[in-house]
Amino acid sequence: MNRYLKYLLTIGTVCMLACGVSSRNTVGKDLPTMVVEYVGADVIADDGLTRMQLRLIGQPHTAARIDSVYIFGGDGAGIAATDIDGVDFGRWFQWEDEAVIDIELDIPGTVHAGGETLVFYGPRGNVSCKTAPRK
16 A cells, blocks of 8 residues: 555656646646837828838837737738837837837728727737727
C-alpha cells in the first residue's frame, strides 16, 4: 500500500510540475501590447477617402508592428486601410518615454458614420476599437 501511494504521489507531482511549466511558457506571449484610442475622423472629398485620427498607447520602450487595418461596419464587410501616417505598415515601431503615438489612417470612401469597428492586425494578435459617431 505504501509503495502504491508513493507511486501516485510521484505521478501527481510530475503532472503538476509539467502543467506549471507549460502554462508559464505560453501565457501572455502572444498578447497585443497596445491599446488603440479613437480621436476623430475627417471626410476628405477631393480624394474620396476618410482620414481617421487615432492614438496608439503602449508600454514605454516596447515594440509593436501593424501589418494591416480593416474597418468593419454593421454589415460585417471589411474595408482595408490604404495608408497610415505616424508608423508604417509591416515595420516594427517603438514607444518612447511617453508611450503614446498619434497616427492617421486613410480608408477609401466615406465609410465613417460612427460605431464601426477598427481591427489592427499584427504578429502579437489583433487589437480593435470602436469609432464614435460624427458630430
